[in-house]
Amino acid sequence: MKLKKAIFVLTDSNDQHVAESAIQLCKKFKSKLFVLFIIETGRISRLARLTQKKSDMLRKKIEDEGWQSLYLIEDEADKTGVSTSLHLENGFATTIVKKYVDAYNIDTLLVKRKNETKKLFVSSMVPVIGL
Amino acid sequence: MILKISEVLKPEAIIMKMKSKEKIAVLKELVDHMVDNELVEDGEEFQKALAKRENLESTGIGDGIAIPHARTDAVKGLVLAFARSEQGVDFSAIDGKPSHLIFLIASPVDRKSEYIMALAKLSRLLRKQEVRRLLKDADNPNEILNIIKKNEE
Numbered sequence: 001m002k003l004k005k006a007i008f009v010l011t012d013s014n015d016q017h018v019a020e021s022a023i024q025l026c027k028k029f030k031s032k033l034f035v036l037f038i039i040e041t042g043r044i045s046r047l048a049r050l051t052q053k054k055s056d057m058l059r060k061k062i063e064d065e066g067w068q069s070l071y072l073i074e075d076e077a078d079k080t081g082v083s084t085s086l087h088l089e090n091g092f093a094t095t096i097v098k099k100y101v102d103a104y105n106i107d108t109l110l111v112k113r114k115n116e117t118k119k120l121f122v123s124s125m126v127p128v129i130g131l
Numbered sequence: 132m133i134l135k136i137s138e139v140l141k142p143e144a145i146i147m148k149m150k151s152k153e154k155i156a157v158l159k160e161l162v163d164h165m166v167d168n169e170l171v172e173d174g175e176e177f178q179k180a181l182a183k184r185e186n187l188e189s190t191g192i193g194d195g196i197a198i199p200h201a202r203t204d205a206v207k208g209l210v211l212a213f214a215r216s217e218q219g220v221d222f223s224a225i226d227g228k229p230s231h232l233i234f235l236i237a238s239p240v241d242r243k244s245e246y247i248m249a250l251a252k253l254s255r256l257l258r259k260q261e262v263r264r265l266l267k268d269a270d271n272p273n274e275i276l277n278i279i280k281k282n283e284e
């Protein structure tokens with residue numbers, strides 16, 4: 001298995017807790033680490049219904065949390081000398097991940113193991129490592 | 132704590148027309164400008180920290196934007212600077228495009244959460260195409276600050 005360019009996909013700021021494993025893997029294989037935070041379609045409206053908060057406010061909050069997760073991961077990666085590239089996208093996770101894998105020749109997908117990421121394991125065209 | 136980019140960025144830390152054309156020279160011009168305006172004490176150390184970060188990874192985030200950043204004790208608090216380049220600067224952005232809007236962020240080593248928050252807020256703000264267009268067209272530093280203030284509310 002090649003591991004030159006890996007992508008760590010987050011769909012929630014809690015996924016950040018497994019970032020250390022993604023960083024260590026990239027350090028071991030001397031890989032570049034793409035870090036992609038995806039705000040999945042429907043998440044904002046679902047949260048708005050549940051919390052009775054305005055969608056605009058929730059979007060701002062989730063985008064801020066997403067960027068904070070990305071920069072915290074970058075900060076940790078820097079300490080180990082792993083090079084990162086940070087991205088935040090809105091949409092369907094499977095479609096966005098495929099776009100990134102194709103555009104940047106990603107060879108390995110890293111995701112936190114949880115119900116919401118099962119679809120990524122099934123649909124991915126490159127090997128997936130569950131963290 | 133509510134952090135506002137428009138309050139951290141000072142008019143004197145804004146360069147409307149950058150002279151330098153190459154990444155490291157751009158960083159130097161920005162740092163020198165901040166030192167001249169007494170926003171940074173140890174310019175040499177600050178520049179070293181920024182260059183170290185640039186060597187590890189590109190801070191060109193695409194769409195004509197670069198956000199060079201570093202945590203360093205060469206600064207005494209959270210500092211921000213902004214520069215605009217007409218011709219664009221190669222920050223090795225992932226989309227291959229030159230950066231025309233350059234935001235520099237730095238904070239002391241022990242003020243990580245404030246630093247991360249500033250980076251996050253700025254990144255979210257700059258994702259808006261309309262904000263990028265307005266920043267490119269603005270005529271003076273106060274206009275730049277008003278655009279940021281209006282759009283971060």
